[in-house]
Amino acid sequence: MTEDVYTRLFQYLVGSLAGNGGIAYAGQIDPVQGVLPRWGTTLDWAITMTIALCVLILVGILLSRVLFQGRQTDGDVLWFHLLTLGVMPLFLLVVGNFAVLEYAKEERNCSGCHLALKAYVEDMQNTKSDSLAALHFQHRFAPGTSCYSCHTNYGVHGSVSAKIAGLGHALKYVSGRYQFPLNISSPYSNIFCLKCHHGAKRFMARDEHLDGPGKVSTSLVDDKTRCLDCHRVAHRVEREAQASRRTME
Amino acid sequence: MTVQRWKVVRGDWRSRLIGVAQVAIGIVALLGLVTMAVRGPLFLLAFAAAQGLILVAIVLFVIVAFFSQRTLVLEQYGAGEEIVRQGEVGREVYIVKSGTVAVLMKRQDGTEERVKSLGPGDHFGEMGLLRETGRNATVRACTAVEVFSMSPANFFSLYTHFPALREQIDKIMEDRLKELPFGK
Numbered sequence: 550m551t552e553d554v555y556t557r558l559f560q561y562l563v564g565s566l567a568g569n570g571g572i573a574y575a576g577q578i579d580p581v582q583g584v585l586p587r588w589g590t591t592l593d594w595a596i597t598m599t600i601a602l603c604v605l606i607l608v609g610i611l612l613s614r615v616l617f618q619g620r621q622t623d624g625d626v627l628w629f630h631l632l633t634l635g636v637m638p639l640f641l642l643v644v645g646n647f648a649v650l651e652y653a654k655e656e657r658n659c660s661g662c663h664l665a666l667k668a669y670v671e672d673m674q675n676t677k678s679d680s681l682a683a684l685h686f687q688h689r690f691a692p693g694t695s696c697y698s699c700h701t702n703y704g705v706h707g708s709v710s711a712k713i714a715g716l717g718h719a720l721k722y723v724s725g726r727y728q729f730p731l732n733i734s735s736p737y738s739n740i741f742c743l744k745c746h747h748g749a750k751r752f753m754a755r756d757e758h759l760d761g762p763g764k765v766s767t768s769l770v771d772d773k774t775r776c777l778d779c780h781r782v783a784h785r786v787e788r789e790a791q792a793s794r795r796t797m798e
Numbered sequence: 799m800t801v802q803r804w805k806v807v808r809g810d811w812r813s814r815l816i817g818v819a820q821v822a823i824g825i826v827a828l829l830g831l832v833t834m835a836v837r838g839p840l841f842l843l844a845f846a847a848a849q850g851l852i853l854v855a856i857v858l859f860v861i862v863a864f865f866s867q868r869t870l871v872l873e874q875y876g877a878g879e880e881i882v883r884q885g886e887v888g889r890e891v892y893i894v895k896s897g898t899v900a901v902l903m904k905r906q907d908g909t910e911e912r913v914k915s916l917g918p919g920d921h922f923g924e925m926g927l928l929r930e931t932g933r934n935a936t937v938r939a940c941t942a943v944e945v946f947s948m949s950p951a952n953f954f955s956l957y958t959h960f961p962a963l964r965e966q967i968d969k970i971m972e973d974r975l976k977e978l979p980f981g982k
Contacts, residue, residue, distance in 0.1 A: 621816045622871070635860075719843045
């Protein structure tokens with residue numbers, strides 16, 4: 550009983566700090582968000598730990614300014630500084646960056662640049678839309694990280710490239726150096742589709758995708774035939790609507 | 799006579815570097831708090847960019863720690879101020895640069911007895927360090943005093959590498975032990 554109370558309290562704390570509804574973290578099913586992880590996600594923990602570390606560091610620095618006034622370089626005080634200026638900041642460096650990079654995968658981060666990307670996210674979340682983004686979103690292929698999942702290449706290289714590109718996007722958004730209509734920086738490569746669909750039962754059952762039994766078409770692999778040539782449009786966003794939205798806002 | 803509570807002059811540049819490091823880390827921590835609360839693209843970008851400040855601050859701290867371990871620190875005390883207190887745990891060794899200090903020991907009734915006075919060139923604090931005990935006596939400034947404090951690591955380095963110095967320190971310590979009135 551007591552353990553249950555503590556568990557709920559802890560979950561509430563983590564949920565609240567991470568800004569995901571707090572009390573809903575009791576392992577319940579949220580009517581809007583669906584099943585929520587009982588102990589929160591890795592991102593929730595990263596955000597909570599980042600906040601905790603920031604608070605500890607600030608308190609530590611303030612304490613050292615008050616308690617050790619005039620003797621900041623004493624041997625025993627240096628041990629205290631080792632904590633607030635060495636160990637905890639190093640943890641913050643790791644955990645904080647992890648939180649930022651993990652948060653960068655989230656749809657809510659992409660839609661944060663509401664002026665520029667709102668139309669894309671709206672289309673993705675539109676249950677009546679037949680765009681590829683909407684279909685993937687409706688089938689919950691990558692809950693919460695749809696944008697990142699479809700616009701990132703394989704492995705570490707893909708993640709790093711996406712993060713660097715994302716930094717560029719954020720810089721352009723913040724500095725206002727972008728123009729409508731938005732254009733993808735390079736043609737959408739089949740590799741983004743194939744990283745999930747290659748080997749999938751339905752994909753491999755279609756002769757158009759194959760050169761022979763179990764062998765995916767080299768034309769698809771080499772980007773000579775594009776997935777988007779046959780399949781429906783990726784995003785149904787009217788370019789004029791984007792531009793007018795910018796002037797409206 | 800007014801005795802200043804802290805009339806201690808330390809290497810100012812080191813304190814300033816610690817201050818700069820604290821400001822840098824404080825900015826990152828504050829930005830981290832706001833970023834995690836707001837989570838807007840601008841803040842995420844700023845927080846990611848500010849991480850470099852952490853590395854700068856750590857380097858500054860390492861520089862300060864390095865030099866604090868390897869140099870003498872000049873401390874100034876007003877007349878009447880205690881430099882070390884009997885029974886306290888302390889590992890620094892002090893060398894008197896100027897002024898006079900009194901070495902005082904507590905009697906069983908709680909009153910203090912002046913054991914001896916030390917002047918320029920004398921040192922104290924080594925007994926507690928070498929014998930791994932607390933401070934054997936209270937040392938109080940009789941006049942305005944300047945002393946160099948030496949970190950334990952620095953003292954041990956000298957003590958280990960200079961046999962002549964070691965012999966001299968051992969002899970002085972032996973003499974002082976004989977002089978102690980209460981058989982420490």
